[in-house]
Amino acid sequence: MFDWIPVEFYIAIQYNILLLVLLIIIANSWVYDVRDQQSLQFFQILGVSLTVFMILYMGQRQINYRFGDTVNYNKAYKIMLSGESFKIEKDYLFNYMMLYCSKIMSIHGFLQLCSVLYMVPCYLFSKKYFGNYWFFAMFMFMVSFSFWAYGVNGVRNGLGTSMFLLALVFYQRKWLMYALFGVSYFMHASLVIPIAAFIVSGLYKNPKAYLVIWLLAIPLSLAGGSAWSTFFANLGFAEDRTQGYLTGGSEEYNNQFSQTGFRWDFLLYSASAVVAGWYFIFKKNITDKFYVHLFGTYCIANAFWILVITAAFSNRFAYLSWFLMPAVIAYPMFRYKIWDNQYKIFGVIIFLYFMFTYFMNVIL
Structure with a gap:
């Protein structure tokens, strides 16, 4: 879908699109109150549009070394497609998911599926705990320093963390929450650390x-x-x-x-x-x-x-x-009245938060 975009500019383009959205948020925060209905309706539309775009933009990337382990997933997928023996000894859920998908879809379909599974739990978490203000939490997930990297490079790790977030959506239903913790662990064994924490x-x-x-x-x-x-x-x-x-x-x-x-x-x-x-x-x-x-x-x-x-x-x-940083930083600001001009202060906070990401990934 996005093959027409030169791969050397691919990552920078998505960060600059996010920068443009950030500037819209900041401008809005200095003109409107966060409870303004017109603003909320605008951000609902913008939020859905940006989320869909990011899912497609991440999922339809090219197979290229600039996307880290994407090339390694492609190699493993080719082995599965060829029918060669592929021994699974770890990260069982992810690897069996890959094995099954290799029988019914191309590598691009599989990467797109991973993108959906990566992004949708962030959306559900944001909707659950931020209500009408879900877009601001979702945007903070998107502009987090390593969010893109774990959607295209450390995909197993990224999917594990997303399943962890999905588990937190069911915080009041303990049996389901811990079952989803198990899902996150079998996506990537390193999730034992946040689960234990x-x-x-x-x-x-x-x-x-x-x-x-x-x-x-x-x-x-x-x-x-x-x-x-x-x-x-x-x-x-x-x-x-x-x-x-x-x-x-x-x-x-x-x-x-x-x-x-x-x-x-x-x-x-x-x-x-x-x-x-x-x-x-x-x-x-x-x-x-x-x-x-x-x-x-x-x-x-x-x-x-x-x-x-x-x-x-x-x-x-x-x-x-x-x-977990977006939730730790933003959760109280959209659940409780903490300051006067709270929306403006949030605009400043999210600007500083994103600038670290932008500086490390685009400027450096």
Whole structure:
């Protein structure tokens, strides 16, 4: 569908379209109140249009190395199409889904299906918890730093996180929520980290403890360095690929792009959600049960990433908390009256949030 777009400009185009939408949001926030019915109707139409566009734009991408692991999924798909033996030993749900799809659709159909499964849970989560203001949450998901990357590169990981969000839609129906957590785990085994964080933060409902855990992770990571990566790699929960991400010990993983060292820029990015949660819970006294649970899950999962931040592929673990950032930052602003001119302040916040993404993906 989008083959006519030069592949070298493909990613930048979607970020510039999102930048244009951001400017519309900011302009609207300085003229209208967030409760203005005309504005809400406009953003309903814009939201549906942008969501459909992003699903198609992501799903109909070309098979090209610029989209990371897309080329590897294509190779695996060709093996399945040929009828050759394909041994499945991990991420069973994703791999069996790929195997089944290879019998009835092309690789482009499969990638489009993955795009739908990636985006729709974000939409359902936004509709569930933001109501008429769902577009603003959905837009924050779209402009998150790694959102595009985990829709076209780390697809299994991205689908796992989306299934986790879908599980949270059924927060009041525990059996269904935990069943969907199981789905997310079998999409990508690394989801054991946010699932464990969710369980721990649900058993011990003390946001101060989550904050302390997150803060302590920084000096512990600086002091321990790569020892933490080795420690977690040797634990029983880490399957082969996860061990490879932690240790970078095989050529299979060394062929993938990552940056090593203590990433202060990424730490500051992560801290924005922690600061937001601290402000809303401790300064504005937001005691919403779901929000406190969400904040605890984010802090624990992000603390794990901080401990292994120097690992060769720690970016794979960063997204296991980063996918929750839009909810942690935006949830209170569209559920509670916190400031005068709240819509304008949100416009500023989302501008700063997106600018990090734009700078890292387009300018650099």
